[in-house]
Amino acid sequence: MLDLRLEAVMEGVLVTGTATAGLAGECVRCLDAVTDEVEARFQELYVYDDDGDSRQGDDQDDDVSRLERDLLDLEPVLRDAVVLALPFQPxxxxxxxxxxxxxxxxxxxxxxxxxEDPVDPRWAGLAALRQDPGDAPA
Ligand SMILES: [Zn+2]
Ligand SMILES: [Zn+2]
Incomplete structure (x- = not known):
């Protein structure tokens, strides 16, 4: 789900949005299936791509999102926002x-x-291996 707000500003278009995405994963502790929803908020300024003859050299800043004609390329912005919103350890x-x-x-x-009974020492090594690394003492 995508909720967008576009604002025309001096330099271009300011896009503010909220994306909601379904998430499927595994619990890092018990490996149970985890389904969740992440909500990613983002804001990005798309500057007008000044393709006229007033171009001063070719030092266009690649970090800036540009309007391509009348199109907004939302995908990279969305992707970054969603990745940041993902839980590190579900x-x-x-x-x-x-x-x-x-x-x-x-x-x-x-x-x-x-x-009640201690685990057979022959299996103790395996049990240690099975321990969740996330819970291991620092
Ligand atoms: Zn769990
Ligand atoms: Zn047990």
């Missing part, structure tokens, strides 16, 4: 307890989950 819920490091069970489904 979680299925704010305080997802993740997976049991010993057996891989999803702790959210089983809060009292525990192991």
């Amino acid at each position: 979680l299925c819920e704010e305080d997802c307890p993740g997976l049991c490091t010993e057996c891989g069970a999803r702790l959210a489904d089983d809060p009292d989950h525990g192991h």
Whole structure:
């Protein structure tokens, strides 16, 4: 979904917008599917592409978005805005307890989950590997 507002200003057109996009990913802790919605806000000034004979040299600033005739190229601006709005580490819920490091069970489904017997030492190495790197002590 895209919500745009265009304003004519001296130098060109100021575009202010909000884009909403669906997001599908995996919880970084328990690998559950995560669907979310991101909202990206952006503002960009599109200057008139002064293609007349008044061009002073060729030092056009490439960082500036330009109007191409009457067209606004929104795509790069939109893409940047949405990428910035994406969550760095999606979680299925704010305080997802993740997976049991010993057996891989999803702790959210089983809060009292525990192991009475220590894991067979032959498997302990694997259990450590399964630990979420995001939760590892610094
Ligand atoms: Zn989760
Ligand atoms: Zn377990």
